Structure formats: structure tokens, C-alpha cells
Amino acid sequence: MDNRRERPYVICYLAVSLDGRLDGFEPDLERYYGIAARFEADAILAGSETAIAAIERYGGVENTYDDGPVPELAPPDDPRPFLAVVDGRGRVRRWSVFQQAPYWGRWVALIGEGVPRAHRDYLSARNVDILECGSDRVDLDLALRRLAEVYGVRRVRVDSGGRLNGALLRAGLVDEVHLLVCPWLSGGSSPRSAFVADDLAPDALGTKLERMAVEQFEDGAVLLSYRAAR
Template identity: 35%
Template structure:
């Protein structure tokens, strides 16, 4: 298996989707809402949990990722504004790392939209990726909660910078990207994804605008699709599949 470029950690993207690529029920709902998550899981065929468990065990055995990367869209719906947008003085907030842990739960939240309840435990530290445009009041909120952040960009979070910094400054050698279509699409467009593990289940959601596992910016007018190499395919008893891909050049 090809190694990741030495200047950054390997990025392994994992997802669960219906055959139409949808990863949730509607754009205005998040799976963390109990009623939404229950309806989503009710559609899972019986073979999905086993495939997910085997996929996760494979990723852990072969790469042992020490950072899990998510986007803020996992936690808040589109259109959510920062409650701290008007709070705080001049922007003067360098990196803040109040604690370290064996594993990092890393979330891109340059707009400062997530009001955190989980901030970590004995083995995992929450880390937020922000930019110099992030509301100062949000950073003050993170500091009060004991949550760290890395500044990775000016107007928005630069994912290439962020991934390199996770490796260079925190010692992360593999990042598992397990977020939604926005951050997944941004990682692919930036050329940061090395391999992809997709569990596809025989379920249809449909709906114009319903999130897929690869959204974000459209392909450039002169762009070409990203080529994938199929490494392996495992099929479950109910027709769900776990497909392991590598990206060309990875």
C-alpha cells in the first residue's frame, strides 16, 4: 500500500450511505437529533452494523488513526449563525492547546457555530480548527470550556494547512475523516484524501439538496472526476457492501 506524502498525515475517509449517496434524511435535520437518528437507523439492513464494525477494525489495525475529523455540519443545520458573532474585542487569539490526549476529536468550525457539550474525556481531547475570521467571542467560549484550537487560515479554515499542522505539531500520522459531504468534498478537492471506505446500503432517501457523502464545491468548468482504484469489496448478507478505494496518486 502506498504511503502518504511525508509532509502530512494519511487521510482515510469513511462513510455510510444509501445507494443514492445520501448520508442523512434531510438538509434541515442532523443525525445527532435522537428522533432523526432513530429513523435513519431504522432503515439499516441487518448486515450494516457488521460491515461497519469490520471496516472500523480494519482501519484501526492498518492505520491506527489518532485524530477523527468532522465538520460543523455534523452538529448544526445549514443557516445556523454563531451565537457569539457580536461578542468579543479585537482578534488576537493565537493557537490554544490547554491539554493533550492520545486521541483528538477535531472539528472544523471557522464560523463558531457549535455550542459544545462534549469537550473530551480521559483519552480524547476536542480540538477546533478556526481561522482569523472566527468570532473572538467563540474563542473565549472555547477557552472557558477548556477546549483547544488551531488557527489554520485567514478568511476560512485551510484544510491543507490544518492537516499538516495536525501531523507536524500534534504528531498525528493518520486522520480519519468521518464527517459530512461538505468537509469530505473540500478534502477531496484539496487533494488530501488517500483512501476511501464506503459502506453502501440498499436504501433510497432522495430529495433535491439532501446531503450526500461528497458535496461542497462543484467540479471546475475544466475539471475531471477523481479516479479511484478498488482495493477490495465485501458484501453483506442483505446486499450492503463495504468498498475500499484508494485515490490515484495516493
């Protein structure tokens, strides 16, 4: 069944090394975010690990509960995208880091039913919307459909690490993949590949894609754009 009409269109956009890794190189962040804006997404979807890494790395603080001033919700016609974080276990605790940044107009925690009341109360007190979508882990298909149903989200850009990208891909929920391939070879043996799927058998085939575009940059970076072959 073609279910694309009922859930938002999902675009995975990543900066990777030439060996398809997410670490061991330095992307040109101005270019990275300039390209990201082209996708005109209504919502940015991040994984909990990416959110916690951003709190610690860019916010410069620990991922502990905060009690600073609570921001106002943006008015309904605010043009900025939503930030939606897949956080099945309720691990993301420092939402103020995202609320103080100017990039998002509203914040949504996608959680599992086992997330404790105290965490839900924290989210509510901080004006972070809660969408419970699944039991243990977040049911990603359901979460996307709920974003469409509740907020009218039509285009989602995934800004995440290999685990969420891989889970979305394995669930058949990825429509486009854009890789900003940076002119680096990471080498080493870290498991940080762009699409992680622990359940894929070693000899199984991956996902077939169709090329949409190739864009070259002066410094040797290349933007490779593909859509899922259906």
C-alpha cells in the first residue's frame, strides 16, 4: 500500500565523510544549514541522542532538568518549523537549550507510554507538546501520522544520527536522502555510519534509491540527492 499521502514526506539530510560516517570530519556548517533551509520542512525530526549531544555540545550544559523562564508558544502563523524529538524513554531533559535557539517555533516530544508522570509534567510546564506514540519505543509511522494529523505537518526533515535514520529507513518511511559528502575519509572503526540497522542480516541487500541530483562545491564537497525507489 502506498501510504505516502497519509503521512508527511520524509527527507533525511546528513553531512557525511566519504566513507559514509558521521564522525571524524568537520563539515562546513554554514553550507550545511544553508542547504537544510532549501527543504522547506514544517518539522525537524531529531533522535534523542542527537538532542542530548546538542544540549551538551552546543548548549554547553548537562542534560539535566531546567527550571528557567518558560517561553511563549509562537503564534499559529509563525513560519518556523517545529522541532520534534523521538524520545521513547523520556531522556531529553534540557529543552530550554532548544527553546532559546531561534530556529523552531514549537517543540514536540514524541514519547512512549512508559515515560513517567514527572517527566510529562516537566514537559508540560515548559510548553513542550507531548505526543505519546507507542509503548516501549516510539512507533515512527504513527508518530509521523500524528504530526500530520495534529499539526498539519506535510514535510519533515530528519536531522539525526544513524540510528534514527536507519530505523526510519527500515520501516519504509524515508522518501528522500540527501548526503552532503565532505572531502574527508574518517577511517578508524567507530560504528557511526549514516544509516544503522542492527537487525539487517550481513548478506541482506539494503534499500535501492534513484538519483535526483548531484551538486559540486569548490572545496571538494558533493551533495548527492536520491529518492526512494518504490
